[in-house]
Amino acid sequence: xxxxxxxxxxxxxxxxxxxxxxxxxxxxxxxxxxxxxxxxxxxxxxxxxxxxxxxxxxxxxxxxxxxxxxxxxxxxxxxxxxxxxxxxxxxxxxxxxxxxxxxxxxxxxxxxxxxxxxxxxxxxxxxxxxxxxxxxxxxxxxxxxxxxxxxxxxxxxxxxxxxxxxxxxxxxxxxxxxxxxxxxxxxxxxxxxxxxxxxxxxxxxxxxxxxxxxxxxxxxxxxxxxxxxxxxxxxxxxxxxxxxxxxxxxxxxxxxxxxxxxxxxxxxxxxxxxx
Amino acid sequence: xxxxxxxxxxxxxxxxxxxxxxxxxxxxxxxxxxxxxxxxxxxxxxxxxxxxxxxxxxxxxxxxxxxxxxxxxxxxxxxxxxxxxxxxxxxxxxxxxxxxxxxxxxxxxxxxxxxxxxxxxxxxxxxxxxxxxxxxxxxxxxxxxxxxxxxxxxxxxxxxxxxxxxxxxxxxxxxxxxxxxxxxxxxxxxxxxxxxxxxxxxxxxxxxxxxxxxxxxxxxxxxxxxxxxxxxxxxxxxxxxxxxxxxxxxxxxxxxxxxxxxxxxxxxxxxxxxxxxxxxxxxxxxxxxxxxxxxxxxxxxxxxxxxxxxxxxxxxxxxxxxxxxxxxxxxxxxxxxxxxxxxxxxxxxxxxxxxxxxxxxxxxxxxxxxxxxxxxxxxxxxxxxxxxxxxxxxxxxxxxxxxxxx
Numbered sequence: 001x002x003x004x005x006x007x008x009x010x011x012x013x014x015x016x017x018x019x020x021x022x023x024x025x026x027x028x029x030x031x032x033x034x035x036x037x038x039x040x041x042x043x044x045x046x047x048x049x050x051x052x053x054x055x056x057x058x059x060x061x062x063x064x065x066x067x068x069x070x071x072x073x074x075x076x077x078x079x080x081x082x083x084x085x086x087x088x089x090x091x092x093x094x095x096x097x098x099x100x101x102x103x104x105x106x107x108x109x110x111x112x113x114x115x116x117x118x119x120x121x122x123x124x125x126x127x128x129x130x131x132x133x134x135x136x137x138x139x140x141x142x143x144x145x146x147x148x149x150x151x152x153x154x155x156x157x158x159x160x161x162x163x164x165x166x167x168x169x170x171x172x173x174x175x176x177x178x179x180x181x182x183x184x185x186x187x188x189x190x191x192x193x194x195x196x197x198x199x200x201x202x203x204x205x206x207x208x209x210x211x212x213x214x215x216x217x218x219x220x221x222x223x224x225x226x227x228x229x230x231x232x233x234x235x236x237x238x239x240x241x242x243x244x245x246x247x248x249x250x251x252x253x254x255x256x257x258x259x260x261x262x263x264x265x266x267x268x269x270x271x272x273x274x275x
Numbered sequence: 276x277x278x279x280x281x282x283x284x285x286x287x288x289x290x291x292x293x294x295x296x297x298x299x300x301x302x303x304x305x306x307x308x309x310x311x312x313x314x315x316x317x318x319x320x321x322x323x324x325x326x327x328x329x330x331x332x333x334x335x336x337x338x339x340x341x342x343x344x345x346x347x348x349x350x351x352x353x354x355x356x357x358x359x360x361x362x363x364x365x366x367x368x369x370x371x372x373x374x375x376x377x378x379x380x381x382x383x384x385x386x387x388x389x390x391x392x393x394x395x396x397x398x399x400x401x402x403x404x405x406x407x408x409x410x411x412x413x414x415x416x417x418x419x420x421x422x423x424x425x426x427x428x429x430x431x432x433x434x435x436x437x438x439x440x441x442x443x444x445x446x447x448x449x450x451x452x453x454x455x456x457x458x459x460x461x462x463x464x465x466x467x468x469x470x471x472x473x474x475x476x477x478x479x480x481x482x483x484x485x486x487x488x489x490x491x492x493x494x495x496x497x498x499x500x501x502x503x504x505x506x507x508x509x510x511x512x513x514x515x516x517x518x519x520x521x522x523x524x525x526x527x528x529x530x531x532x533x534x535x536x537x538x539x540x541x542x543x544x545x546x547x548x549x550x551x552x553x554x555x556x557x558x559x560x561x562x563x564x565x566x567x568x569x570x571x572x573x574x575x576x577x578x579x580x581x582x583x584x585x586x587x588x589x590x591x592x593x594x595x596x597x598x599x600x601x602x603x604x605x606x607x608x609x610x611x612x613x614x615x616x617x618x619x620x621x622x623x624x625x626x627x628x629x630x631x632x633x634x635x636x637x638x639x640x641x642x643x644x645x646x647x648x649x650x651x652x653x654x655x656x657x658x659x660x661x662x663x664x665x666x667x668x669x670x671x672x673x674x675x676x677x678x679x680x681x
Binding site for chain 2: 056057058059060061062063067074079080081104105106107108109110111131132133134135136137154155156157158159160161164168179182183184187
């Protein structure tokens, strides 16, 4: 498939001998306008790749922080169509930073797979992470997405053994997302050394960049994980920054700034990983 | 394959866990190796005479099977039409059909060397059955239960605790079965090595829908033998209530290839299927979507967000249904009908007064449909209702609804 913004960005961070800093925020959290401001400022704050959460009512793989972010977004009236519109607005000010939509399958299925992919490709979405679509269900969205020119980024986990890794990596593109633990987003990483080993194990199976997510909360975490990983993903910490900036559930002038400040700190940690 | 086999509705699922377009394995990668392993273990167990013998022994001596098929004489007279029989799953140990499935799965969990059991529960019937088999086999268990349901099914919460289970109230969402299932999945994804997820209904990722059906289909198989003995022929109709649909698929499965047996599933119509978010009738008021590991009929909005739904019965208060039911709905083999809270309450009281049997509110939904069907049928016709559980757990909340004073 054609080279995407994701491929170009990882090429760049590789050339600079540093891990990419991947920031996850929830579309429409806490409201559409504030989410637009958060998104717009992420690249300048240090985000190399942006994962934009598609809110879903039943996020089975997410911890409380991201569950609440999704609920705030849905309460503010967010939909998948509006998430796509957010990306379209972002692309008018930034045509370089890769955008990966992350979420669960049902809203896409209900939107209509073909319509969704056509719209996503048109407005400049680069990749998809759909948590509840394992390799066994590749016909649903993965194969059509690849056809539409979008990267399909797969999660690999500590339970993915070598034999299964081949299956999982089969139709992967863009990068491989290694989930640092068996658990939900925002939980604690118990064994950091094991994460490095796992990243190197995956790298022996693929030439794709390997990004690590789940449980990275501080600049120190980012620095440590970024030694082996090609990308460091932070999500729960960022949506928690949104939550803590709110006043009675509503955004304040500090909301976007709080997220950007944290991204600045964390991305500096990632940048220092190999220096 | 013979022609009869090719036309059979009892062959599903296929090797990918699909019943037609429904079912599948829509789970996070962390869980994929587990459900593949589970499938392998189940395939080995289902052909192992030792496993089957142990299961049979437990069914006979621990559960008390076969459960009776009971002629509901006064109910039949009152309705003035078809003869009504109850399949008395309420007499199964722990008071509902749920134990049938738990016995099968706990034996499987043991074979797989798992050391901890988790489960979700709505009305608490599955939670009680799970806590029971965990006590029987000495395994620790954690039951996830919506906070709303903890409130409205207090007797079952106490039973679970006495049996040694940890009951974890779930406050996310509306605090009902859907939220309990989300939380159970989150626990499973975290504790993959030690933990067996004992799903209570014929839903979830493959192989659960098939496995739960197989453990429940004893209901229909017994009905066939018992009705042949009592009446010398098969029934004209079988009826069961549907939440996730485990007692229903267990009742229906043996009759799917008998075209003269009409099959009805009673969904939770709540305040009425026209009331927005006022019911839990996913097949009458929903459309196909993907949740909790399978594609099936779901209550959802235009954006694909899942709607909470409502039912007076905690066991039916779920926005989805097992995938095999979705398949049977679309194939036209089974007719799914909504029954309102009010109709279920009326049936609950009718059963209590005319038969001296206090049914579970879930089962009362099935009975409500029988009360509509029977009067329209001739007196020589036969209906069998799966009376899936007893209603002790519901007396307090029904009393409140009916304004009964102590």
